[in-house]
Amino acid sequence: xxxxxxxxxxxxxxxxxxxxxxxxxxxxxxxxxxxxxxxxxxxxxxxxxxxxxxxxxxxxxxxxxxxxxxxxxxxxxxxxxxxxxxxxxxxxxxxxxxxxxxxxxxxxxxxxxxxxxxxxxxxxxxxxxxxxxxxxxxxxxxxxxxxxxxxxxxxxxxxxxxxxxxxxxxxxxxxxxxxxxxxxxxxxxxxxxxxxxxxxxxxxxxxxxxxxxxxxxxxxxxxxxxxxxxxxxxxxxxxxxxxxxxxxxxxxxxxxxxxxxxxxxxxxxxxxxxxxxxxxxxxxxxxxxxxxxxxxxxxxxxxxxxxxxxxxxxxxxxxxxxxxxxxxxxxxxxxxxxxxxxxxxxxxxxxxxxxxxxxxxxxxxxxxxxxxxxxxxxxxxxxxxxxxxxxxxxxxxxxxxxxxxxxxxxxxxxxxxxxxxxxxxxxxxxxxxxxxxxxxxxxxxxxxxxxxxxxxxxxxxxxxxxxxxxxxxxxxxxxxxxxxxxxxxxxxxxxxx
Amino acid sequence: xxxxxxxxxxxxxxxxxxxxxxxxxxxxxxxxxxxxxxxxxxxxxxxxxxxxxxxxxxxxxxxxxxxxxxxxxxxxxxxxxxxxxxxxxxxxxxxxxxxxxxxxxxxxxxxxxxxxxxxxxxxxxxxxxxxxxxxxxxxxxxxxxxxxxxxxxxxxxxxxxxxxxxxxxxxxxxxxxxxxxxxxxxxxxxxxxxxxxxxxxxx
Numbered sequence: 001x002x003x004x005x006x007x008x009x010x011x012x013x014x015x016x017x018x019x020x021x022x023x024x025x026x027x028x029x030x031x032x033x034x035x036x037x038x039x040x041x042x043x044x045x046x047x048x049x050x051x052x053x054x055x056x057x058x059x060x061x062x063x064x065x066x067x068x069x070x071x072x073x074x075x076x077x078x079x080x081x082x083x084x085x086x087x088x089x090x091x092x093x094x095x096x097x098x099x100x101x102x103x104x105x106x107x108x109x110x111x112x113x114x115x116x117x118x119x120x121x122x123x124x125x126x127x128x129x130x131x132x133x134x135x136x137x138x139x140x141x142x143x144x145x146x147x148x149x150x151x152x153x154x155x156x157x158x159x160x161x162x163x164x165x166x167x168x169x170x171x172x173x174x175x176x177x178x179x180x181x182x183x184x185x186x187x188x189x190x191x192x193x194x195x196x197x198x199x200x201x202x203x204x205x206x207x208x209x210x211x212x213x214x215x216x217x218x219x220x221x222x223x224x225x226x227x228x229x230x231x232x233x234x235x236x237x238x239x240x241x242x243x244x245x246x247x248x249x250x251x252x253x254x255x256x257x258x259x260x261x262x263x264x265x266x267x268x269x270x271x272x273x274x275x276x277x278x279x280x281x282x283x284x285x286x287x288x289x290x291x292x293x294x295x296x297x298x299x300x301x302x303x304x305x306x307x308x309x310x311x312x313x314x315x316x317x318x319x320x321x322x323x324x325x326x327x328x329x330x331x332x333x334x335x336x337x338x339x340x341x342x343x344x345x346x347x348x349x350x351x352x353x354x355x356x357x358x359x360x361x362x363x364x365x366x367x368x369x370x371x372x373x374x375x376x377x378x379x380x381x382x383x384x385x386x387x388x389x390x391x392x393x394x395x396x397x398x399x400x401x402x403x404x405x406x407x408x409x410x411x412x413x414x415x416x417x418x419x420x421x422x423x424x425x426x427x428x429x430x431x432x433x434x435x436x437x438x439x440x441x442x443x444x445x446x447x448x449x450x451x452x453x454x455x456x457x458x459x460x461x462x463x464x465x466x467x468x469x470x471x472x473x474x475x476x477x478x479x480x481x482x483x484x485x486x487x488x489x490x491x492x493x494x495x496x497x
Numbered sequence: 498x499x500x501x502x503x504x505x506x507x508x509x510x511x512x513x514x515x516x517x518x519x520x521x522x523x524x525x526x527x528x529x530x531x532x533x534x535x536x537x538x539x540x541x542x543x544x545x546x547x548x549x550x551x552x553x554x555x556x557x558x559x560x561x562x563x564x565x566x567x568x569x570x571x572x573x574x575x576x577x578x579x580x581x582x583x584x585x586x587x588x589x590x591x592x593x594x595x596x597x598x599x600x601x602x603x604x605x606x607x608x609x610x611x612x613x614x615x616x617x618x619x620x621x622x623x624x625x626x627x628x629x630x631x632x633x634x635x636x637x638x639x640x641x642x643x644x645x646x647x648x649x650x651x652x653x654x655x656x657x658x659x660x661x662x663x664x665x666x667x668x669x670x671x672x673x674x675x676x677x678x679x680x681x682x683x684x685x686x687x688x689x690x691x692x693x694x695x696x697x698x699x700x
């Protein structure tokens with residue numbers, strides 16, 4: 001693990017108790033997933049099928065995207081294309097501005113988090129209210145989500161109660177989850193009813209029908225997509241699948257992998273705008289086409305954002321989502337992180353490479369293999385000085401004759417290497433690592449010293465035969481001498497009495 | 498080059514054209530039937546009633562609605578009202594999406610298909626023209642013709658008429674609105690209905 005990752009983990013889960021609570025909560029989701037998967041007889045066949053459909057979709061993505069666009073337009077939706085985060089923010093801002101929309105209700109969308117849509121709109125005077133309860137909690141706290149499915153999983157009920165009291169004026173000391181949920185429901189209900197626009201993400205887009213599919217447990221996306229006159233759905237280009245008949249495969253896997261439910265409470269297939277309303281679909285690239293062109297890592301685009309890889313990851317469970325410093329945490333975030341440029345060097349190391357993430361992934365993404373590949377890629381991108389240093393180390397480690405002098409040289413250079421600065425060839429390495437303090441004595445020196453001490457002890461025990469015989473002689477004194485000695489002692493005793 | 502064309506050009510360069518579509522998933526052999534559906538629905542916080550013969554449906558619904566409303570406003574979508582007959586409910590005639598139903602204590606909506614393996618009921622636009630009503634009400638009551646019940650989601654999905662997919666929405670509902678966002682404590686009624694009843698109807 002890296003120093004900055006560790007620092008962020010400690011900031012998120014500062015105490016042992018909080019860490020244990022987070023670990024237990026996340027692991028409980030994993031246990032539920034296991035039970036749900038075990039109850040489905042064709043689970044592995046479903047995973048195979050889902051992986052196959054996604055592989056097909058990625059291999060034919062251009063055709064599917066144009067097919068989706070054509071059918072969505074035919075159904076009355078407007079389709080926009082955004083190369084990057086800036087384009088997405090611009091498109092949404094213009095759509096809202098053209099309709100004078102100032103109050104927006106938003107349902108959970110990791111893509112809009114990734115593109116920084118909320119702060120962009122807020123800076124332009126638009127009130128954006130996240131309506132998923134977990135998202136609302138982290139929005140009020142001014143924090144990013146820490147989990148794909150349970151954004152506020154790092155927060156305790158007390159913290160949430162205090163937050164609601166501070167920001168919504170709820171009764172002080174209230175920390176009952178049901179009552180807190182009711183208070184949030186009442187607050188958000190009036191916002192839904194008065195919103196000018198609803199922004200949602202989409203779990204899937206269907207090329208065959210031009211539909212988008214939105215899955216929630218709370219029903220907030222359905223309210224946001226139906227009450228305001230304007231619905232803007234933002235989706236990554238990788239969300240398109242070929243046909244409606246493919247959806248049950250994913251829907252049977254998604255909620256079971258996420259929370260252990262047989263299916264989420266609401267799955268809405270939306271085609272075109274609602275009567276009297278407008279539907280705008282924004283298809284976003286933001287680095288996805290780059291990943292698609294990388295044969296080793298394109299399968300990460302198959303992700304259906306269930307969060308199962310987070311729930312099983314020993315690093316995520318003990319570090320929390322904020323340690324990753326990216327919108328999407330956990331193994332899938334570490335795979336996607338380098339593509340969006342965030343902490344590229346660091347994240348592939350936030351893994352034990354145990355492979356549990358790959359084992360639970362419903363679409364069979366080889367996550368740990370991809371993390372390993374990213375590690376290799378980050379090594380190849382190292383600065384020249386650092387690569388020379390690593391090459392020298394490799395040379396020294398291959399030769400017993402060179403190792404000794406290299407070791408001595410390294411001990412001398414250690415204080416310089418630990419210092420940050422451009423002149424330091426290890427500076428890049430140190431961005432993601434901490435050079436430990438050098439022990440006073442090297443392992444090899446310790447080994448030598450202890451070994452020689454052991455030898456001396458052995459020597460002492462294996463004295464020459466003559467010396468051993470002399471010792472024996474001394475112990476086996478003649479009988480007369482022993483007798484004399486006894487008498488001498490008895491006499492002393494008499495005298496002492 | 499437009500943004501659209503630039504994105505598509507990049508995607509085209511990455512498209513491999515190697516993978517074949519794996520084809521439809523063979524339906525699993527799962528137990529079906531009303532009891533299985535009712536049991537699954539219970540695990541997601543819903544309650545199944547019946548199934549009732551058409552001539553017994555009205556009385557059963559009236560009793561259920563009275564139990565759920567405590568005198569509040571009951572709104573039935575037209576197709577549900579047609580099935581249910583006369584009762585203590587008003588038929589939704591409002592042309593708008595449903596802002597006016599924010600005070601509805603109970604909504605009565607007709608479902609068309611259901612999957613026993615996940616306790617989900619499909620609601621089509623024709624049967625829920627007031628799109629927000631099933632989400633604004635305090636409790637939702639879905640009428641489900643038992644003939645629409647299938648053992649698994651694949652079967653239920655395929656049983657829907659092709660025209661349904663051309664309408665604005667098809668919504669699969671499985672249990673009431675729920676959240677576990679506060680310390681993983683399950684709470685029903687995050688935004689939408691606090692409870693869901695599914696009433697089986699024998700045709």
